[in-house]
Amino acid sequence: xxxxxxxxxxxxxxxxxxxxxxxxxxxxxxxxxxxxxxxxxxxxxxxxxxxxxxxxxxxxxxxxxxxxxxxxxxxxx
Numbered sequence: 001x002x003x004x005x006x007x008x009x010x011x012x013x014x015x016x017x018x019x020x021x022x023x024x025x026x027x028x029x030x031x032x033x034x035x036x037x038x039x040x041x042x043x044x045x046x047x048x049x050x051x052x053x054x055x056x057x058x059x060x061x062x063x064x065x066x067x068x069x070x071x072x073x074x075x076x077x
Contacts, residue, residue, distance in 0.1 A: 011038060 007013035017031040
């Protein structure tokens with residue numbers, strides 16, 4: 001069984017509880033649930049706007065890329 005004092009980091013403690021086969025299943029499951037936000041963040045927490053902007057950047061290449069702006073030249077002759 002894992003002792004709490006062995007770990008300085010709560011995340012490391014939860015990993016050890018989750019991987020300890022001598023612990024009961026409920027404690028291991030609770031540790032896995034507590035670790036989920038650290039391993040797999042929700043899409044809303046990582047930024048929907050950034051994901052949408054990245055997807056738009058992929059589409060805006062090639063055929064659908066914006067045209068270059070016209071060059072304005074002043075001719076004072």
